[in-house]
Amino acid sequence: MSSNVLPARRGVLGLALLTALTLIATHPAFAAKRVFEMNIEDTKITLVERQQFHTFAFAGQVPGPLFYVDEGDELEVTVNNLTALPHTIHWHGMFQRGTWKMDGVPDVTQKAIEPGDSFTYKFTAEPSGTFWYHCHVNVNEHVAMRGMYGPFIVRPKKPTAIEKKVTKEFVLMLSDWASKWADKPGFGGVPGDVFDYFTLNGRAYPESEPIRIQKGDVVRLRLIGAGELTHALHIHGHSFQIAFKDGFPLPSPIWADTIVVGPGERYDLILTADNPGRWMVHDHVDSHTMNGDRPMGGMMTVIEYTEIKSDDAWYPWNKRVPQPDFYYQDAISKGPGIYTNETFRGQAVQ
């Protein structure tokens, strides 16, 4: 059994609401029932340096809590809307067999959850693979501009040969932001927007985080296209196998050094760590390596092998203090559960 408790929710809109969120999970032979509750909260996060953004954050964090569950698990997720706008949650890719009214599309499968209201989603985790969840109201703003997404991973009953060999897993949610709308909740995310910030798990370089591995690792990178734009992630010093698309194993993995990830898509890459060094990982859309008008930022990080010292004076991350569980790797290593992540918690907006 695993359990998570979220911090007491903050009063919003003068509503008296629950003050704690609870997760209950049991692990029978094939499936667990997992109960979770989370708020949607007005939250200010920092993308990089002084660039903040007003978000409608699941459990007050961007990206949201990790759902890492077993195939066949029964989920029961109550969401409390503490913001001033309507929302829903769509569980992107879940089949929702027999539960189409849990699919989270306003005016199609349910009425939107109004400010102050709650809704409980009940569904079975199916199929297995890398998925995600996001709001489905005014997605042009709520998804593209307000950080309303999180990773949803379903562990398969029958893993493929390739995924059995994995020693380390990392989740990378790719997003892009138009700073024009940073402080204008309820507006923005419109045709013609200039996207000028680009993040991995909500942070832009140099405030993103190294991916730390060691020789011999078999690394799984779970990429999730969570924003408006398409990104072309290039990994230096290695080839990798594109092994899964949208959670499903490819009939034959494809070798590559650059992977194009469109909005809504997921790709799982398998990379064999056989080449110690310090290796750039970045979007090859050139302007996506900027923070506003400053170059060498944006959607970039570095694969650091533990065998290689990081103490070059000119290396910006030569004394970097790790941000806990930045790629959800520690949570995943603990096994199935629903995990909040303090690293991604923003600042409350009253």
Next chain:
Amino acid sequence: MSSNVLPARRGVLGLALLTALTLIATHPAFAAKRVFEMNIEDTKITLVERQQFHTFAFAGQVPGPLFYVDEGDELEVTVNNLTALPHTIHWHGMFQRGTWKMDGVPDVTQKAIEPGDSFTYKFTAEPSGTFWYHCHVNVNEHVAMRGMYGPFIVRPKKPTAIEKKVTKEFVLMLSDWASKWADKPGFGGVPGDVFDYFTLNGRAYPESEPIRIQKGDVVRLRLIGAGELTHALHIHGHSFQIAFKDGFPLPSPIWADTIVVGPGERYDLILTADNPGRWMVHDHVDSHTMNGDRPMGGMMTVIEYTEIKSDDAWYPWNKRVPQPDFYYQDAISKGPGIYTNETFRGQAVQ
């Protein structure tokens, strides 16, 4: 033998022209000769609500008539240019073996068809699969902004196993529009344009049309990237097989829930209808779900299972009167032929 008759063409440029269009088709063992004539006409169509667009419409409709022919059929298509600008027709993907001068590229394979002039394209339908046709003059305006395209499907002599199982077919042409140029024929479709309308077969949500299926159907969705932009179509509640690209069967179909369609590309998806419900289908490029500056529009539709009632008061399509043959499904079910479609006819522009 099938036959289509188009309405009398409207006088344009003071030319005395034919007043009826005729299709003649015969069906020998392996191939038919199909003769068709169509005008290119200045036509005003409605994308959604009050947003109209001046188009140069094949047979006065956007998208244009469906060509659904057999592999090896001999085509003879006369096009009459009733507009004030030069045009051609390129039959995208047709091999044109021995007939390269029928390929429809101005100044490369032919001189453009001037206003008031006609041209007859004669070629064999090869290869089989999902193709399309479009003007090749000033494509930045004529294709991207004026709706000069239509579906061109060639039925194979030897269908693959997967396509033999199909019970229902739908054609979806994906397009995008910059409203700035709506009323300025002869101009627009230039670098820097803001595309702010996004359509399936020329209509944006909520004026697009549900895709109606029932449990047990094997559905083939023929997607055609007909516009300037790339779209990431996501289907809820199902996975599907990406079975064909550009008309050709993939060596192994790829399972997915989101398909990225670039300009000029076609993808045929096979979806098994095993999950009754009401399921969103939409572009995951978030801003492509807008109509101008209003959210929850654009490139969206809903798969409706006939098993599910549509009478929820809050469902926008709870009393929707079907638009005939919106996805060309009825025409395809009739077998090979060339089909005009009243649903897509616009309003004459004098």
Next chain:
Amino acid sequence: MSSNVLPARRGVLGLALLTALTLIATHPAFAAKRVFEMNIEDTKITLVERQQFHTFAFAGQVPGPLFYVDEGDELEVTVNNLTALPHTIHWHGMFQRGTWKMDGVPDVTQKAIEPGDSFTYKFTAEPSGTFWYHCHVNVNEHVAMRGMYGPFIVRPKKPTAIEKKVTKEFVLMLSDWASKWADKPGFGGVPGDVFDYFTLNGRAYPESEPIRIQKGDVVRLRLIGAGELTHALHIHGHSFQIAFKDGFPLPSPIWADTIVVGPGERYDLILTADNPGRWMVHDHVDSHTMNGDRPMGGMMTVIEYTEIKSDDAWYPWNKRVPQPDFYYQDAISKGPGIYTNETFRGQAVQ
């Protein structure tokens, strides 16, 4: 042994520097050592008509010299920075086993090469396939806007069946330019830029070059996404096999008539020349066929079969004088070596 000599470099920054560049190569059974030296020079190139662009050109040319080497070759490349800004060279896709400090990423694997300074990259050519090199400093400007890239092809020890059949090879580097920054070196390539010029190997139609083949050829097109944008290249009159991605053979080639190439990606297409004619090749992103605000330019060319006369009066290329080695085809046909290319040399900027 092959050898290339570049013209004497121009004095820059008052430095006394080498006046000639030398390539030394030997061909042992499995690998050669190849030594090359090149300058980075402020150079003005012409994209099309009067549209010039200030570039930081490798060996004074855009694209840069062709590296066509054998798998396992030892490379030693000295680069002299004759410009006023810092640079590096990243050898995109090279594994750099044991040589990660040769990977060319400023502040991660090395300090940038300052103006007037030199750096020698030493590494082994591995793996085989279609690669490229580019600057890794301020890529938003230096790569996207200043032409700092060239093709890097590694011939495999064990070619695949399909590539053994190839009779002609062509390299196409796809790029896009924002004319706003043409004369502003040190600036530009920023979010919101309007890209309005689109080139194959640095030239836009009609100043690009036909691809000349003959019936019976097995053609390999090596496409390299070298710019900021994604392009959807469509070839008329043929299908082709997408045979390699990022240098690696696909498990099964995919048939197509349109190939989407993202930034940083490479695709090798195999096209069987069985259909004599004059066939358009162009980006299907419609506005990418413009030169600024003029249509029918940009990323377009024509496949010309030698069997077909080019003398139609209305064909713009009816009397075209070939630009030598425009697709690096002659260099490749000579076998491994490092080749400068006079066709791509620009004009010195003092």
